Amino acid sequence: MSQISKETNTWGYLKDGLESKLFEPIKIGAWNLRSRIAMAPLTRTFADDQTGVVGDDIVEYYRKRAADGVGLIISEGTVISPRGKGYPGVPGIYSDEQIKGWKKVTEAVHKEGGTMIAQIWHVGRLSHHELAGNLPPQAPSIIPAEGLVSRFRKPYDVPEEMTLEDINEVINQYAQAAKNAIAAGFDGVEIHGAHGYLIDQFNSDITNHRTDKYGGDLNQRLTFMKEVIKAVIAAIGTDRTMIRFSAHKADIPNYMWEDPEMAIRTFVKAFKEAGATMIHPSIMHFDRVLANGKTMHQLVRKYWDGVIIGVGTLNPEMANQAIEEGIIDVAAFGRPLISNPDFIHRLKNGKKIVEYDVKKHLNTLI
Template identity: 70%
Template sequence: MTNSNHKVASIFEGTKINDGGSLGSIEDTKLFDPIQVGSWSLRNRIAMAPMTRCFANDETGVVGSEVVEYYRKRAADGIGLIITEGIVISPRAKGNPGVPGIYTKEQIGSWKPVTEAVHKEGGTIIAQIWHVGRMSHHELAGGQMPQAPSAIAAKGDVPRFRKPYDTPEEMTLEDIQEVINQYAQAAKNAVEAGFDGVEIHGAHGYLIDQFTYEFANKRIDQYGGDLKKRLTFMKEVVQAVIEAVGADKTLLRFSAFKGDNPAYMWDNPEEAVKTFVEMFKEVGLTMIHPSTMDYTRVISDGKNFHQLVRKYWDGIMVGVGSLNPKEAEKSLQEGTIDVAAFGRPLIANPDFVHRLKQGESFVEYDAKVHLPTLV
C-alpha cells in the first residue's frame, strides 16, 4: 500500500534516534500506514507511549490547560494513537505526587477538553488506568496504607517523593472486589470523558502485576499459587473492564520488568508468556501491549519479548522499549508488532512525526530539561 507519505524513497534517510541509525531508502513505510485497531481507525502505526508526567493538581488530581495543549500538540503532529500518562482509579491507587485521577466528577470533567482537543486534530486518545499497589506511601494514598496482594514492602524509595515504600496492607477478598469494580468504573469514566478507550496498566510491578509474581504475592487463596492462579486478579480486572466498555476499546499492558526489581525475569520466559497469552485469549482480549525497557533484548530461544509473545499471540500487539524508527519499521514489516510506541522522544519532540517524515534530526531527551516542563 502506498500513499502520499510514501512517495519519497529516502523519507527516513539521515533520521537517527537512540543511536538506531537511519532507515535509509524505503519506498513503502509501514510506520505511516493506517490500521484498524479494535474500534480505533488509526491514521498511522505510530503511538505515543504512556509516560508519567505529574502535572495534575496534587490535591484534586485534576488536569489543566497545559495538559490539554501537551496532548493537542502531539495529535496535531499526526500521532496515530496517544496513550496517556497513568491515571489513577482511586485515592489509594496513587503513588506519585501530581498524578491525575479519573474517579471524581471534577477529574472526569477536566479530561474532556483534552479529548476534545485531540479529536479536533484528528487524533485518537486512550486513558491508561492505573493502581500502583504497594509502590506508594500513606502520605500519597490519602492517609491510608498502600494496598497489595501480601503485606510485603517494595524495595527502594517512591519516585519524586524520596521516602521509602510503606509496608502495604494485604488486600481482603472484599478489597479485591472493590478494586476490580474501581477499574471497571474508571473505564466507564474514561469513555464519559471522551477517551476512545483505555489501557489497563498491568505491568512494571504495579498492583495488577504484583499479583502475578512470586516475591510480592504469598497468598494461599484463589489469588495465589502457581502463575496461572496468580493471574486471577489480572483476569478478573480485564473481564470487568471488557464488560464495562468492550474488548474493542480495551488494551492491556503487561511485562516481565518490575520497577522495584529491574533485574527480575521469569525462570522460564516461554512458559510464562504461554500462560499469560492463554489467559488473554480466555477473557476475550484482542489487543495487548507487551512492555520492556529494551525492545532488542533477547530473553528466550533467540527471541526478544515481543517476538516470543507473537509466537503465541495472533491479535493486535503494540511494541515498545526504547524503540528507534529503524527497529520499529523492521518489526512492523516482519509482523512482530502492529503499532510502534515511542516514549521520551515524543516529550523532547512534539513534532516527532513531522521530523520523522522529513528525515530531520531529533532533539535528544534530557531529563534535566524535559522532566519539569510540558513541551
C-alpha cells in the same frame, strides 16, 4: 532485529520504504489510526496534586502530539482511586472534576483528528500513606517494597493485604474508571498490568504469597488480572480495551522471569481466557533476546495472533522491520515524544530528533 543505534543522527533520516509501514493507517479494535506510531504512556506528574485534575498545560501537551499525526495516544498513568496513587501530581479518573478536566484533553485531541485512550492504573504497594489518602497502600500480601517512592523520596510503606472484599471493590473501580474514561471522551483504555504495580504484584511470586484463589502458581496468580480485564471488557467492550504487561518492575529493574517463554505462554493463555484482543508487552530494550533466540515480542507473537503494540527504546528502522515481519502492529515511542512534540514531522522530513535530556525535560511540558 537490528540493533538500537546510540547515534543521534540515526533519527535524522528515514531509509526508503519506512514511510510505507510506520506512516500507513491501520484499524485496531474500534480505532481507525492515522499511522502505526503510538505515543507510549509517560508519567509526567503535572496534574493538580490535591485533586488529580489535569489543566490547560496538559490539554496543549497532548493536542500538539495529536496535531503531529500520532496514530494512538496512550495517556500517562491515571489512577482509579485515591489509594491507587503512588506519585505526587498524577491524574485521576474517579471524580467528576477529573472527568471534566480530561474531557478538555480528548476534545482537543479529537479536533486534531487523533485517537486517545486512558491508561488506568493502581500502584498497589508502591506508595506511601501520605499519597494514598492517609491509608496504607493496598497489595496482595504484606510485603513492603525496598527503596524510596519515586519523586516523593520517602520509604515505601508496609502495605495492607487486600481482603476478598477489597479485591472486589478494586475490580469494580477498574470497571468504573473505564466507564469514566469513555464519559471523558477517551476512545478506550489501557489497563496497566505491568512494571510492579498492583496487577503485576498479584502476578508475581515476589509480592503474592496468598493461599486463596488469587495465589499459587503463575496461572493461578493471574486470576486477579483476568478478573480486571473481564470487568473492563464488560464495561466498555473488548474492542476498546488494551492490557499492558511486563516482567520489568519499577522497584526491581533487573528482574526477569525464570522461564520467559513459559511465562509469556501463560500470560497469553490468560488474555485469551479473559477475552482480550489487544495487548501491549513492555520491555526496556526491544531487541533483547529472552529465550530460544527470540525477543519478548517475537515470543508473544508465537502464541498470540491478536493486536500487539511494540515498545522498548525503539528507533524507526527497528520499528519498521518489526511491523514488516508481523511481530508488532503498532510501534510505541516514549521519550522522543517528550522532547519532540513534532516527532512525526521530523521523521518524515529528515530533521534531527532532539534527544531526551532528563535534566531539561523531566519537569518541563513542551
